[in-house]
Amino acid sequence: MGKDSNGSTVAAPDFSNWSCPLPLAGYPTIVMGHGGGGKLGNELVEHLFVPAFRNAALENLGDAAVLDLPAGRIAMSTDSFVVQPLFFPGGSIGELAVNGTVNDLAVSGAIPRFLSASFILEEGLPMAKLAAIVDAMAKAAAAAGVHIVTGDTKVVERGHGDGIYINTAGIGELRPGIAVGPRNARAGDAILVSGTVGDHGMAIISVREGLEFESQIVSDCAALNGLIADVLAVAGLAVHAMRDPTRGGLASTLNEIAQASGVGIVIDEASLPVRPQVQSACELLGFDPVYVANEGKVVFFVAPEAAEQVLTALRAHPLGREAARIGTVTAEHPRLLVARTAMGSNRVIPLQIGEQLPRIC
């Protein structure tokens, strides 16, 4: 049991799931010293990060990780994570930080290999929370088959951060011959999405705003490299473009690709996979699920003759069971995303200006 600043007894953090907690247990919360480069910081590395992320490159504890990579091109990406709340149905900032960078590499056609992880911790963050987040990162990295090989920790004063911010960067090997990119969509391409849209954004909003929905909405946070590998294995060069529709949702991704490739996109609204509870929550708040964030979905632009094959491969993967063909690339109305409504009419779906705002009535 430790003491807080008032001298009263506080419960020790729950390290029951942790492998080597004891030397950290004297500090139930993060203090400025954990970022100071001294003993406290070393203890975090030695007893938290290294045991969790354990791999040869990391255990050298040098100023830089030294990596063996095959000859050829590599892809590199980075992303920062500032989500609130830190834990939400279906995941935490830890899974997001690993899967986000893994997915950015995977949709570039690369096989993700190594990640870095930088933590900006707020003074007072419970050690148990940090341990749970690090544990989530370790499990996500293992599931995605990547190693976290280098990292950094800084601590900011209480009130200067939201508990924890994480930055990850990653590198992956580019598959030879694969040329996927937002500029490569072609007229005639079939557009497929790997599953339901809007799950992550609505899961976050439902806990952040304290909305009490009857059924829980769970984030779709997941690493997509396995699913993408399966698709590339069957369709290879027939995959022209792919992207994970995160912030801004499916609509933003499709608009970006329409603009980058100079093509038009038509989607069939009725074919969009949306969970009933996500649709209901969106109706309540006046949101459109096409603008809501996803963290475990990917959109494929594939040659029409390969569409069925890709759909079959997607549905055979646990993350792609609800995959659907949602639209087509057209040479008409270049740079515009158009939805065919259930009424049989057409509407343009533009890029959003900012985030969607709950409406008055």
Added chain:
Amino acid sequence: MKYLTEFRNGEIAQRMAREIHQVATRPWKIMEVCGGQTHSIIKNGIDQMLPAGIEMIHGPGCPVCVTPLELIDKALAIAAQPGVIFCSFGDMLRVPGTDCDLFQIKSKGGDVRVVYSPLDAVELAVKNPDRQVVFFGVGFETTAPANAMSVHLAKRRGLKNFSLLVSHVLVPPAIEAILSAPGHRIDGFLLAGHVCSVMGYWEYPPLAERFKVPLVVTGFEPLDLLDGIRRAVIQLESGRHEVENAYERIVTFEGNKPAQKLLAEVFEVCDRAWRGIGVIPQSGWRLSEAYREYDAEQRFQISGIRTVESALCRSGDVLRGLIKPAECPAFGKECTPRHPLGATMVSTEGACAAYFNYGRFISAEELAGAGSGLTGASNG
């Protein structure tokens, strides 16, 4: 999904559209009063399914759009004060005042919060006894009961740190003003279903009689709207002018009696300025004498507000149904959702934003040239 998918069935919609084509022999102009209906009509392309002669005119029923600029400036001034927690529904945050919007006040340190119910703001007042909690209570009759309940509860709980910045507006006086204006173009109305769910439709028969217009209580889903339009056209074609209820699953003639009783206790009718339209007599609600101490305008005494409206913006003409958004010279040029000149471009329920967001800024010729059939749905 219960009560949603059933009312979005494309086949039934095409069938109803065909029926409207069969009964319509003359051109008619029908105004949907509510911004939510405007949004749904444009989003689903309902107007494209109608015969060429049936024109939907978009009415003044977007609460964000008709809130006077002066009140928005007052909201900004109150929200910027230290010690204030300013609560609002989300879509008011981006509405520009003369100098800035609530997002900018928040970025400068103002405590501006989005809430989903005014009762959440009352809870904030209970939890923060050393702060003044203000709720921005705008809207039509639809949002009024919850706003009334918030001050009712605040009074019952003896809260001294809760107040309501209130600008409620009422549908019947707005319809009367539109129909009394010389040169108005409206043959019939779709009444706002959610307003009628609270108020019933007992207020409307005198309007139908006096102005000889059909008024149809209408919902918001595609089939609701087509049914409302169909009934209005049938009345017009047969020379009738009655109040009719096409939203029976929600609306009764009497409406929500307990809500109406609370509204009568908490609010009193007053003259109200409508942004872009001007003052309409007896067209709004303010807090009644018994609740006046909860009026944020009284509590904060903001003065020296000087509002400047854009000289280019014609949102007033849009709100009165005199022009369509794309007919405003600034539409899609100086005025976009990114840089709105008027509230009709800001609110998701504003007619200008609906036109812009669903791509009605592209001229019919451009679309026809693209060969995509974007301008007209097949009517079967």
